[in-house]
Amino acid sequence: MAGSSGRGEFMLEITNLVKRYGHNEPVLKGLDLEVDGSSVVSIVGASGAGKSTLLRCINRLVEPTSGSIKLNGHQLVNLRGSELRHSRRRIGMVFQGFNLIDRLTVMENVLSGRLGYVSLFQALTRRFPQSDIDRAFHLMERVGIAHYANNRADQLSGGERQRVAVVRALMQEPEILLADEPTASLDPKTSQQIMSLLQTLASEMSLPVLINIHNVTQARMYTDRIVGMRHGQMIFDGSPKDFNQDALDAIYGGIESPDEDAAEAGAQTQEATV
Amino acid sequence: MTTGRTATDMTSGRVWKKPPFIANPWLRYGLIAVTLTYLYWAFSTLPFDWARISEGLPRAAKIFGGAFPPSFERAGLLWTGFKESFQIAFLATLLGVFLSIPIAVMAAKNVAPKPVYLVGRAIIIISRSFHPVIVAILFVAAVGFGPMAGILTLTLYSIGFVAKLLAEEIEEIDWGQVEAMRSVGAGYLKMLIYGVFPQIMPRQIGLSMYQLDSNLRASAVVGIVGAGGIGGTLMNAFGRYDYDFAFAILLMIIGIILVSEGISGWVRKKVW
Numbered sequence: 001m002a003g004s005s006g007r008g009e010f011m012l013e014i015t016n017l018v019k020r021y022g023h024n025e026p027v028l029k030g031l032d033l034e035v036d037g038s039s040v041v042s043i044v045g046a047s048g049a050g051k052s053t054l055l056r057c058i059n060r061l062v063e064p065t066s067g068s069i070k071l072n073g074h075q076l077v078n079l080r081g082s083e084l085r086h087s088r089r090r091i092g093m094v095f096q097g098f099n100l101i102d103r104l105t106v107m108e109n110v111l112s113g114r115l116g117y118v119s120l121f122q123a124l125t126r127r128f129p130q131s132d133i134d135r136a137f138h139l140m141e142r143v144g145i146a147h148y149a150n151n152r153a154d155q156l157s158g159g160e161r162q163r164v165a166v167v168r169a170l171m172q173e174p175e176i177l178l179a180d181e182p183t184a185s186l187d188p189k190t191s192q193q194i195m196s197l198l199q200t201l202a203s204e205m206s207l208p209v210l211i212n213i214h215n216v217t218q219a220r221m222y223t224d225r226i227v228g229m230r231h232g233q234m235i236f237d238g239s240p241k242d243f244n245q246d247a248l249d250a251i252y253g254g255i256e257s258p259d260e261d262a263a264e265a266g267a268q269t270q271e272a273t274v
Numbered sequence: 275m276t277t278g279r280t281a282t283d284m285t286s287g288r289v290w291k292k293p294p295f296i297a298n299p300w301l302r303y304g305l306i307a308v309t310l311t312y313l314y315w316a317f318s319t320l321p322f323d324w325a326r327i328s329e330g331l332p333r334a335a336k337i338f339g340g341a342f343p344p345s346f347e348r349a350g351l352l353w354t355g356f357k358e359s360f361q362i363a364f365l366a367t368l369l370g371v372f373l374s375i376p377i378a379v380m381a382a383k384n385v386a387p388k389p390v391y392l393v394g395r396a397i398i399i400i401s402r403s404f405h406p407v408i409v410a411i412l413f414v415a416a417v418g419f420g421p422m423a424g425i426l427t428l429t430l431y432s433i434g435f436v437a438k439l440l441a442e443e444i445e446e447i448d449w450g451q452v453e454a455m456r457s458v459g460a461g462y463l464k465m466l467i468y469g470v471f472p473q474i475m476p477r478q479i480g481l482s483m484y485q486l487d488s489n490l491r492a493s494a495v496v497g498i499v500g501a502g503g504i505g506g507t508l509m510n511a512f513g514r515y516d517y518d519f520a521f522a523i524l525l526m527i528i529g530i531i532l533v534s535e536g537i538s539g540w541v542r543k544k545v546w
Contacts, residue, residue, distance in 0.1 A: 089459030116459025
Protein backbone atom coordinates (compact mmCIF):
# COMPACT_ATOMS: atom_id res chain seq x y z
CA MET A 1 0.00 0.00 0.00
CA ALA A 2 2.95 2.22 0.67
CA GLY A 3 2.65 5.28 -1.48
CA SER A 4 2.63 3.59 -4.88
CA SER A 5 -0.95 4.60 -5.51
CA GLY A 6 0.02 8.29 -5.54
CA ARG A 7 -1.73 11.26 -3.97
CA GLY A 8 -3.37 10.79 -0.65
CA GLU A 9 -0.97 8.02 0.26
CA PHE A 10 2.42 8.74 1.75
CA MET A 11 4.47 10.16 -1.02
CA LEU A 12 7.64 10.31 1.02
CA GLU A 13 8.37 7.38 3.27
CA ILE A 14 11.51 7.30 5.37
CA THR A 15 12.14 4.18 7.44
CA ASN A 16 14.85 3.58 10.02
CA LEU A 17 17.21 6.10 8.46
CA VAL A 18 20.71 6.10 9.94
CA LYS A 19 23.55 8.42 9.00
CA ARG A 20 26.92 8.13 10.67
CA TYR A 21 29.99 10.12 9.68
CA GLY A 22 33.04 7.91 10.13
CA HIS A 23 33.05 6.29 13.55
CA ASN A 24 31.36 9.16 15.33
CA GLU A 25 28.01 9.10 17.07
CA PRO A 26 25.32 8.78 14.36
CA VAL A 27 23.74 12.06 13.27
CA LEU A 28 20.49 10.28 12.42
CA LYS A 29 19.53 7.37 14.64
CA GLY A 30 16.88 5.27 12.96
CA LEU A 31 14.53 8.01 11.90
CA ASP A 32 11.02 7.32 10.55
CA LEU A 33 9.05 9.97 8.71
CA GLU A 34 6.09 9.87 6.38
CA VAL A 35 4.86 12.83 4.38
CA ASP A 36 1.66 12.76 2.39
CA GLY A 37 0.84 14.24 -0.99
CA SER A 38 0.46 17.92 -0.35
CA SER A 39 1.51 19.09 3.03
CA VAL A 40 3.97 21.67 4.23
CA VAL A 41 6.06 20.14 6.97
CA SER A 42 8.53 22.07 9.05
CA ILE A 43 11.40 20.38 10.77
CA VAL A 44 12.62 22.17 13.85
CA GLY A 45 15.48 21.42 16.18
CA ALA A 46 18.69 22.87 17.55
CA SER A 47 21.81 23.12 15.43
CA GLY A 48 23.34 19.68 15.07
CA ALA A 49 20.05 17.84 15.60
CA GLY A 50 20.40 16.34 12.12
CA LYS A 51 17.81 18.38 10.22
CA SER A 52 20.11 19.28 7.39
CA THR A 53 21.50 15.77 7.12
CA LEU A 54 17.96 14.43 6.91
CA LEU A 55 17.08 16.65 3.93
CA ARG A 56 20.37 15.92 2.24
CA CYS A 57 19.86 12.19 2.60
CA ILE A 58 16.63 12.51 0.65
CA ASN A 59 18.29 13.91 -2.48
CA ARG A 60 21.47 12.03 -1.68
CA LEU A 61 23.78 15.02 -1.35
CA VAL A 62 24.63 12.97 1.74
CA GLU A 63 24.85 9.18 1.55
CA PRO A 64 22.66 7.51 4.17
CA THR A 65 24.41 4.78 6.15
CA SER A 66 21.34 2.57 6.28
CA GLY A 67 17.58 2.69 6.08
CA SER A 68 15.08 3.29 3.35
CA ILE A 69 13.79 6.43 1.62
CA LYS A 70 10.93 6.00 -0.81
CA LEU A 71 9.55 8.76 -3.00
CA ASN A 72 6.20 7.73 -4.54
CA GLY A 73 7.10 4.14 -3.91
CA HIS A 74 10.47 4.53 -5.58
CA GLN A 75 13.48 3.54 -3.47
CA LEU A 76 16.11 6.34 -3.43
CA VAL A 77 18.82 4.72 -1.34
CA ASN A 78 21.44 2.78 -3.34
CA LEU A 79 20.65 4.52 -6.63
CA ARG A 80 23.70 5.12 -8.80
CA GLY A 81 24.68 7.16 -11.85
CA SER A 82 21.89 8.18 -14.19
CA GLU A 83 19.22 6.57 -12.01
CA LEU A 84 20.29 8.80 -9.16
CA ARG A 85 20.32 11.90 -11.40
CA HIS A 86 16.86 11.05 -12.72
CA SER A 87 15.57 10.82 -9.17
CA ARG A 88 17.28 14.02 -8.14
CA ARG A 89 15.61 16.02 -10.88
CA ARG A 90 12.24 15.22 -9.34
CA ILE A 91 13.39 16.58 -5.96
CA GLY A 92 13.70 20.35 -5.74
CA MET A 93 15.95 21.92 -3.15
CA VAL A 94 16.24 25.44 -1.78
CA PHE A 95 19.27 26.35 0.31
CA GLN A 96 20.03 28.76 3.13
CA GLY A 97 22.72 30.55 1.12
CA PHE A 98 20.58 30.48 -2.07
CA ASN A 99 23.42 28.77 -3.95
CA LEU A 100 22.74 30.63 -7.16
CA ILE A 101 25.39 30.73 -9.85
CA ASP A 102 26.39 34.30 -9.06
CA ARG A 103 28.03 35.14 -12.37
CA LEU A 104 25.22 33.85 -14.57
CA THR A 105 22.01 35.65 -15.37
CA VAL A 106 18.80 35.08 -13.48
CA MET A 107 17.39 33.30 -16.54
CA GLU A 108 20.37 30.97 -16.78
CA ASN A 109 19.98 30.19 -13.10
CA VAL A 110 16.31 29.45 -13.54
CA LEU A 111 16.94 27.29 -16.60
CA SER A 112 19.65 25.39 -14.75
CA GLY A 113 16.74 23.71 -12.99
CA ARG A 114 16.28 21.82 -16.28
CA LEU A 115 19.84 20.49 -16.42
CA GLY A 116 18.64 17.02 -15.54
CA TYR A 117 16.43 17.00 -18.63
CA VAL A 118 18.39 18.70 -21.42
CA SER A 119 21.39 17.45 -23.37
CA LEU A 120 24.95 18.50 -22.64
CA PHE A 121 25.02 20.50 -25.88
CA GLN A 122 21.83 22.35 -24.96
CA ALA A 123 23.24 23.07 -21.52
CA LEU A 124 26.54 24.34 -22.91
CA THR A 125 24.99 26.59 -25.58
CA ARG A 126 22.02 27.65 -23.41
CA ARG A 127 19.64 26.46 -26.13
CA PHE A 128 16.86 25.28 -23.87
CA PRO A 129 13.58 24.02 -25.36
CA GLN A 130 10.90 26.66 -25.89
CA SER A 131 8.65 24.92 -23.36
CA ASP A 132 11.34 25.39 -20.69
CA ILE A 133 11.68 29.07 -21.52
CA ASP A 134 7.90 29.52 -21.38
CA ARG A 135 7.78 27.76 -18.04
CA ALA A 136 10.66 29.89 -16.77
CA PHE A 137 8.92 33.16 -17.65
CA HIS A 138 5.65 31.92 -16.25
CA LEU A 139 7.19 30.98 -12.91
CA MET A 140 9.32 34.13 -12.71
CA GLU A 141 6.22 36.23 -13.29
CA ARG A 142 4.44 34.23 -10.62
CA VAL A 143 7.03 35.20 -7.99
CA GLY A 144 7.69 38.68 -9.41
CA ILE A 145 11.23 38.43 -10.75
CA ALA A 146 10.62 38.26 -14.52
CA HIS A 147 12.01 41.75 -15.08
CA TYR A 148 15.38 40.55 -13.77
CA ALA A 149 15.72 37.81 -16.39
CA ASN A 150 18.91 39.24 -17.88
CA ASN A 151 20.44 40.59 -14.68
CA ARG A 152 23.36 38.82 -13.08
CA ALA A 153 22.14 36.79 -10.12
CA ASP A 154 24.50 38.53 -7.68
CA GLN A 155 22.88 41.90 -8.40
CA LEU A 156 19.65 40.88 -6.69
CA SER A 157 18.71 41.32 -3.04
CA GLY A 158 18.50 38.37 -0.67
CA GLY A 159 14.75 37.89 -0.96
CA GLU A 160 14.86 38.16 -4.75
CA ARG A 161 17.71 35.66 -4.91
CA GLN A 162 15.78 33.16 -2.82
CA ARG A 163 12.85 33.59 -5.23
CA VAL A 164 15.18 32.75 -8.09
CA ALA A 165 16.27 29.66 -6.17
CA VAL A 166 12.64 28.66 -5.58
CA VAL A 167 11.85 29.08 -9.27
CA ARG A 168 14.93 27.04 -10.19
CA ALA A 169 13.67 24.23 -7.98
CA LEU A 170 10.16 24.47 -9.44
CA MET A 171 11.61 24.30 -12.97
CA GLN A 172 12.55 20.71 -12.17
CA GLU A 173 8.82 19.83 -12.04
CA PRO A 174 9.57 18.37 -8.64
CA GLU A 175 7.49 15.82 -6.81
CA ILE A 176 8.72 17.23 -3.55
CA LEU A 177 10.47 20.42 -2.47
CA LEU A 178 13.16 20.44 0.21
CA ALA A 179 14.05 23.75 1.84
CA ASP A 180 17.10 23.85 4.09
CA GLU A 181 16.82 26.94 6.30
CA PRO A 182 15.43 28.96 3.37
CA THR A 183 14.96 32.10 5.44
CA ALA A 184 17.94 32.05 7.77
CA SER A 185 19.94 34.52 5.64
CA LEU A 186 17.02 36.91 5.20
CA ASP A 187 15.66 39.77 7.23
CA PRO A 188 12.42 39.09 9.17
CA LYS A 189 10.08 40.76 6.70
CA THR A 190 11.59 39.04 3.65
CA SER A 191 11.74 35.72 5.40
CA GLN A 192 8.01 35.90 6.07
CA GLN A 193 7.41 36.63 2.40
CA ILE A 194 9.45 33.61 1.37
CA MET A 195 7.67 31.35 3.87
CA SER A 196 4.30 32.57 2.70
CA LEU A 197 5.38 32.07 -0.93
CA LEU A 198 6.42 28.48 -0.21
CA GLN A 199 3.11 27.88 1.51
CA THR A 200 1.00 29.21 -1.37
CA LEU A 201 3.09 27.52 -4.06
CA ALA A 202 2.74 24.23 -2.20
CA SER A 203 -1.02 24.45 -2.20
CA GLU A 204 -1.24 25.80 -5.78
CA MET A 205 0.86 22.98 -7.16
CA SER A 206 -0.18 20.42 -4.54
CA LEU A 207 3.48 19.98 -3.87
CA PRO A 208 4.72 18.55 -0.58
CA VAL A 209 7.35 20.80 1.02
CA LEU A 210 9.82 19.93 3.76
CA ILE A 211 11.28 22.97 5.47
CA ASN A 212 14.13 22.99 7.96
CA ILE A 213 13.60 26.06 10.03
CA HIS A 214 15.00 27.70 13.14
CA ASN A 215 12.21 30.19 13.58
CA VAL A 216 9.54 28.34 15.57
CA THR A 217 7.06 31.16 15.18
CA GLN A 218 7.23 30.95 11.42
CA ALA A 219 7.02 27.17 11.56
CA ARG A 220 3.75 27.56 13.46
CA MET A 221 2.40 30.19 11.12
CA TYR A 222 3.20 28.79 7.71
CA THR A 223 3.22 25.02 7.95
CA ASP A 224 0.62 22.29 8.45
CA ARG A 225 2.77 20.01 10.50
CA ILE A 226 5.79 20.35 12.74
CA VAL A 227 8.41 17.67 13.21
CA GLY A 228 10.78 18.22 16.13
CA MET A 229 14.20 16.65 16.12
CA ARG A 230 16.81 16.21 18.79
CA HIS A 231 20.06 14.28 18.64
CA GLY A 232 19.11 12.56 15.40
CA GLN A 233 15.72 11.37 16.55
CA MET A 234 12.20 12.58 16.00
CA ILE A 235 10.70 13.60 19.32
CA PHE A 236 7.69 15.58 18.20
CA ASP A 237 5.31 15.16 15.30
CA GLY A 238 2.05 17.03 15.23
CA SER A 239 0.07 20.01 14.12
CA PRO A 240 1.20 23.55 15.00
CA LYS A 241 -1.55 23.91 17.59
CA ASP A 242 -0.19 20.91 19.51
CA PHE A 243 3.29 22.37 19.44
CA ASN A 244 3.30 23.74 22.98
CA GLN A 245 5.87 24.80 25.54
CA ASP A 246 6.49 21.17 26.56
CA ALA A 247 7.36 20.23 23.01
CA LEU A 248 9.59 23.26 22.73
CA ASP A 249 11.39 22.32 25.95
CA ALA A 250 11.79 18.74 24.79
CA ILE A 251 13.41 19.89 21.56
CA TYR A 252 15.52 22.78 22.79
CA GLY A 253 15.62 22.11 26.55
CA GLY A 254 19.05 22.32 28.12
CA ILE A 255 20.44 23.74 24.91
CA GLU A 256 21.50 27.34 24.93
CA SER A 257 19.34 29.05 22.36
CA PRO A 258 19.29 32.80 22.77
CA ASP A 259 17.36 33.21 19.51
CA GLU A 260 14.36 31.53 21.08
CA ASP A 261 13.46 34.55 23.20
CA ALA A 262 14.07 36.77 20.25
CA ALA A 263 11.78 34.62 18.13
CA GLU A 264 9.07 34.78 20.77
CA ALA A 265 9.46 38.53 21.06
CA GLY A 266 9.41 38.76 17.27
CA ALA A 267 6.16 36.80 17.22
CA GLN A 268 4.33 39.65 18.93
CA THR A 269 5.44 42.21 16.39
CA GLN A 270 4.82 39.83 13.51
CA GLU A 271 1.29 39.18 14.57
CA ALA A 272 0.79 42.90 14.88
CA THR A 273 1.99 43.56 11.34
CA VAL A 274 0.49 40.61 9.51
CA MET B 275 43.67 64.44 37.89
CA THR B 276 45.44 62.95 40.87
CA THR B 277 43.89 59.58 40.20
CA GLY B 278 45.19 59.76 36.65
CA ARG B 279 48.71 60.37 37.95
CA THR B 280 48.60 57.52 40.44
CA ALA B 281 47.35 55.18 37.76
CA THR B 282 50.32 56.11 35.59
CA ASP B 283 52.68 55.69 38.50
CA MET B 284 51.32 52.28 39.27
CA THR B 285 51.64 51.02 35.70
CA SER B 286 54.94 52.64 34.73
CA GLY B 287 58.36 51.09 34.69
CA ARG B 288 57.38 47.92 32.81
CA VAL B 289 59.43 47.38 29.66
CA TRP B 290 58.20 45.75 26.51
CA LYS B 291 60.19 44.41 23.61
CA LYS B 292 58.96 42.58 20.54
CA PRO B 293 59.49 38.85 21.16
CA PRO B 294 62.39 37.56 19.04
CA PHE B 295 61.54 35.84 15.77
CA ILE B 296 63.29 32.66 16.94
CA ALA B 297 62.49 32.09 20.59
CA ASN B 298 65.34 29.69 21.44
CA PRO B 299 68.48 31.82 22.05
CA TRP B 300 70.87 28.95 21.23
CA LEU B 301 69.18 28.41 17.89
CA ARG B 302 69.01 32.16 17.24
CA TYR B 303 72.68 32.94 17.86
CA GLY B 304 73.71 29.61 16.34
CA LEU B 305 72.02 30.50 13.05
CA ILE B 306 73.64 33.93 13.00
CA ALA B 307 77.07 32.36 13.61
CA VAL B 308 76.56 29.77 10.87
CA THR B 309 75.49 32.44 8.38
CA LEU B 310 78.51 34.63 9.15
CA THR B 311 80.90 31.68 8.90
CA TYR B 312 79.42 30.64 5.59
CA LEU B 313 79.67 34.15 4.15
CA TYR B 314 83.33 34.41 5.24
CA TRP B 315 84.09 31.02 3.71
CA ALA B 316 82.25 31.82 0.47
CA PHE B 317 84.00 35.15 -0.05
CA SER B 318 87.44 33.84 0.87
CA THR B 319 87.28 30.84 -1.49
CA LEU B 320 85.50 32.35 -4.52
CA PRO B 321 87.98 33.27 -7.25
CA PHE B 322 87.30 36.97 -7.48
CA ASP B 323 89.71 38.01 -10.21
CA TRP B 324 89.91 41.76 -9.85
CA ALA B 325 92.13 42.01 -12.89
CA ARG B 326 89.48 40.45 -15.09
CA ILE B 327 86.80 42.63 -13.67
CA SER B 328 88.82 45.75 -14.33
CA GLU B 329 89.43 44.56 -17.89
CA GLY B 330 85.77 43.72 -18.38
CA LEU B 331 84.36 47.03 -17.27
CA PRO B 332 85.83 49.06 -20.13
CA ARG B 333 84.71 46.33 -22.53
CA ALA B 334 81.18 46.62 -21.19
CA ALA B 335 81.44 50.36 -21.60
CA LYS B 336 82.53 49.85 -25.21
CA ILE B 337 79.55 47.59 -25.90
CA PHE B 338 77.20 50.13 -24.45
CA GLY B 339 78.97 52.85 -26.36
CA GLY B 340 78.52 50.85 -29.55
CA ALA B 341 74.86 50.45 -28.75
CA PHE B 342 74.26 54.19 -28.90
CA PRO B 343 72.38 55.34 -30.79
CA PRO B 344 70.13 52.28 -31.35
CA SER B 345 69.78 51.44 -35.00
CA PHE B 346 66.39 50.76 -36.49
CA GLU B 347 67.87 50.46 -39.97
CA ARG B 348 67.01 46.81 -40.38
CA ALA B 349 63.37 47.33 -39.51
CA GLY B 350 62.37 44.46 -41.81
CA LEU B 351 64.38 41.96 -39.79
CA LEU B 352 63.07 43.45 -36.57
CA TRP B 353 59.50 43.14 -37.81
CA THR B 354 59.89 39.52 -38.95
CA GLY B 355 61.43 38.55 -35.62
CA PHE B 356 58.72 40.19 -33.57
CA LYS B 357 55.96 38.85 -35.77
CA GLU B 358 57.25 35.34 -35.20
CA SER B 359 57.55 35.94 -31.46
CA PHE B 360 53.98 37.20 -31.35
CA GLN B 361 52.76 34.19 -33.26
CA ILE B 362 54.62 31.85 -30.93
CA ALA B 363 53.31 33.61 -27.83
CA PHE B 364 49.68 33.79 -29.02
CA LEU B 365 49.49 30.22 -30.23
CA ALA B 366 51.24 28.87 -27.15
CA THR B 367 48.94 30.85 -24.86
CA LEU B 368 45.81 29.67 -26.66
CA LEU B 369 46.92 26.05 -26.67
CA GLY B 370 48.28 26.18 -23.14
CA VAL B 371 45.22 27.83 -21.62
CA PHE B 372 42.88 25.52 -23.51
CA LEU B 373 44.74 22.40 -22.38
CA SER B 374 45.17 23.66 -18.84
CA ILE B 375 41.39 23.69 -18.20
CA PRO B 376 40.93 19.89 -18.22
CA ILE B 377 44.25 19.44 -16.43
CA ALA B 378 43.21 21.93 -13.75
CA VAL B 379 39.95 20.04 -13.24
CA MET B 380 41.93 16.80 -12.94
CA ALA B 381 44.28 18.39 -10.43
CA ALA B 382 41.58 19.88 -8.17
CA LYS B 383 41.03 17.71 -5.11
CA ASN B 384 37.38 18.64 -4.67
CA VAL B 385 36.13 17.72 -8.15
CA ALA B 386 38.48 14.89 -9.16
CA PRO B 387 38.71 11.36 -7.79
CA LYS B 388 42.02 10.54 -6.11
CA PRO B 389 43.76 8.64 -8.96
CA VAL B 390 42.81 11.31 -11.51
CA TYR B 391 43.96 13.98 -9.08
CA LEU B 392 47.38 12.36 -8.80
CA VAL B 393 47.74 12.19 -12.59
CA GLY B 394 46.71 15.85 -12.90
CA ARG B 395 49.18 16.94 -10.24
CA ALA B 396 51.92 14.88 -11.89
CA ILE B 397 51.34 16.61 -15.24
CA ILE B 398 51.57 19.99 -13.56
CA ILE B 399 54.67 19.12 -11.59
CA ILE B 400 56.43 17.77 -14.68
CA SER B 401 55.58 20.80 -16.80
CA ARG B 402 56.75 23.09 -14.02
CA SER B 403 59.96 21.34 -13.12
CA PHE B 404 62.15 22.74 -15.90
CA HIS B 405 62.85 26.29 -16.89
CA PRO B 406 61.50 27.09 -20.40
CA VAL B 407 65.06 27.46 -21.71
CA ILE B 408 65.87 23.85 -20.83
CA VAL B 409 62.58 22.67 -22.31
CA ALA B 410 63.32 24.71 -25.43
CA ILE B 411 66.72 23.02 -25.82
CA LEU B 412 64.97 19.64 -25.63
CA PHE B 413 62.30 20.61 -28.14
CA VAL B 414 64.83 22.17 -30.52
CA ALA B 415 66.69 18.87 -30.42
CA ALA B 416 63.45 16.97 -30.99
CA VAL B 417 61.66 18.99 -33.70
CA GLY B 418 64.49 21.15 -35.03
CA PHE B 419 65.17 24.89 -35.07
CA GLY B 420 62.27 27.28 -35.52
CA PRO B 421 58.98 28.49 -34.09
CA MET B 422 57.53 24.98 -33.70
CA ALA B 423 59.94 24.28 -30.84
CA GLY B 424 59.05 27.65 -29.31
CA ILE B 425 55.32 26.96 -29.46
CA LEU B 426 55.69 23.55 -27.84
CA THR B 427 57.96 24.94 -25.13
CA LEU B 428 55.68 27.80 -24.18
CA THR B 429 52.57 25.63 -24.34
CA LEU B 430 54.09 23.36 -21.73
CA TYR B 431 55.21 26.39 -19.73
CA SER B 432 51.67 27.82 -19.85
CA ILE B 433 50.13 24.53 -18.75
CA GLY B 434 52.41 24.36 -15.75
CA PHE B 435 51.52 27.81 -14.58
CA VAL B 436 47.86 28.26 -15.57
CA ALA B 437 46.72 24.74 -14.66
CA LYS B 438 48.32 24.96 -11.24
CA LEU B 439 46.73 28.27 -10.30
CA LEU B 440 43.41 27.30 -11.87
CA ALA B 441 43.36 24.05 -9.91
CA GLU B 442 43.91 26.01 -6.71
CA GLU B 443 41.08 28.32 -7.71
CA ILE B 444 38.76 25.35 -8.29
CA GLU B 445 39.65 24.01 -4.87
CA GLU B 446 38.47 27.27 -3.32
CA ILE B 447 35.11 27.67 -5.07
CA ASP B 448 31.83 28.09 -3.25
CA TRP B 449 30.71 24.47 -2.94
CA GLY B 450 27.06 25.46 -2.48
CA GLN B 451 26.73 26.22 -6.19
CA VAL B 452 28.06 22.76 -7.02
CA GLU B 453 25.64 21.20 -4.55
CA ALA B 454 22.78 23.10 -6.15
CA MET B 455 23.71 21.73 -9.57
CA ARG B 456 23.98 18.21 -8.20
CA SER B 457 20.59 18.61 -6.56
CA VAL B 458 18.87 19.47 -9.85
CA GLY B 459 20.20 16.22 -11.30
CA ALA B 460 23.03 17.60 -13.44
CA GLY B 461 25.75 15.15 -14.43
CA TYR B 462 29.46 15.76 -13.95
CA LEU B 463 30.09 17.86 -17.07
CA LYS B 464 26.96 19.98 -16.64
CA MET B 465 27.96 20.47 -13.01
CA LEU B 466 31.36 21.74 -14.21
CA ILE B 467 29.85 24.02 -16.84
CA TYR B 468 27.33 25.61 -14.49
CA GLY B 469 28.66 25.08 -10.99
CA VAL B 470 32.42 25.47 -11.45
CA PHE B 471 33.43 27.35 -14.60
CA PRO B 472 31.44 30.56 -13.97
CA GLN B 473 33.15 30.80 -10.59
CA ILE B 474 36.67 30.51 -11.97
CA MET B 475 36.01 32.51 -15.15
CA PRO B 476 37.45 35.88 -14.05
CA ARG B 477 40.55 34.16 -12.71
CA GLN B 478 40.82 32.19 -15.95
CA ILE B 479 40.75 35.34 -18.06
CA GLY B 480 43.18 37.11 -15.76
CA LEU B 481 45.57 34.18 -15.87
CA SER B 482 45.34 33.96 -19.66
CA MET B 483 46.22 37.63 -20.00
CA TYR B 484 49.08 37.26 -17.58
CA GLN B 485 50.30 34.18 -19.40
CA LEU B 486 50.21 35.96 -22.76
CA ASP B 487 52.35 38.65 -21.18
CA SER B 488 54.71 36.10 -19.75
CA ASN B 489 54.88 34.13 -23.01
CA LEU B 490 55.77 37.27 -24.97
CA ARG B 491 58.73 37.76 -22.66
CA ALA B 492 59.68 34.09 -22.63
CA SER B 493 59.40 33.81 -26.43
CA ALA B 494 62.31 36.24 -26.70
CA VAL B 495 64.36 34.08 -24.34
CA VAL B 496 63.65 30.70 -25.93
CA GLY B 497 64.54 32.22 -29.30
CA ILE B 498 68.11 32.50 -28.08
CA VAL B 499 68.46 28.71 -27.98
CA GLY B 500 66.98 28.38 -31.46
CA ALA B 501 63.26 28.15 -30.86
CA GLY B 502 62.38 30.95 -33.27
CA GLY B 503 61.29 34.53 -32.84
CA ILE B 504 63.03 37.76 -31.89
CA GLY B 505 65.43 35.93 -29.54
CA GLY B 506 67.20 34.44 -32.54
CA THR B 507 67.50 37.85 -34.17
CA LEU B 508 68.88 39.29 -30.94
CA MET B 509 71.42 36.46 -30.65
CA ASN B 510 72.58 37.04 -34.24
CA ALA B 511 72.91 40.77 -33.64
CA PHE B 512 75.15 40.10 -30.65
CA GLY B 513 77.12 37.51 -32.56
CA ARG B 514 77.89 40.04 -35.32
CA TYR B 515 78.75 42.83 -32.86
CA ASP B 516 75.74 44.83 -34.13
CA TYR B 517 75.24 46.29 -30.68
CA ASP B 518 73.18 49.20 -31.97
CA PHE B 519 70.73 46.80 -33.61
CA ALA B 520 70.67 44.61 -30.48
CA PHE B 521 69.87 47.67 -28.41
CA ALA B 522 67.04 48.55 -30.76
CA ILE B 523 65.64 45.04 -30.26
CA LEU B 524 65.90 45.35 -26.49
CA LEU B 525 64.11 48.70 -26.57
CA MET B 526 61.33 47.17 -28.65
CA ILE B 527 60.99 44.27 -26.21
CA ILE B 528 60.70 46.68 -23.28
CA GLY B 529 58.12 48.74 -25.16
CA ILE B 530 56.02 45.73 -26.07
CA ILE B 531 56.10 44.34 -22.53
CA LEU B 532 54.98 47.71 -21.18
CA VAL B 533 52.10 47.90 -23.63
CA SER B 534 50.99 44.31 -23.03
CA GLU B 535 51.19 44.82 -19.27
CA GLY B 536 48.95 47.86 -19.59
CA ILE B 537 46.44 46.03 -21.77
CA SER B 538 46.31 42.94 -19.58
CA GLY B 539 45.87 45.03 -16.44
CA TRP B 540 43.00 46.90 -18.05
CA VAL B 541 41.30 43.70 -19.26
CA ARG B 542 41.65 42.01 -15.87
CA LYS B 543 40.02 44.97 -14.18
CA LYS B 544 37.17 44.93 -16.70
CA VAL B 545 36.23 41.26 -16.38
CA TRP B 546 36.07 41.01 -12.62
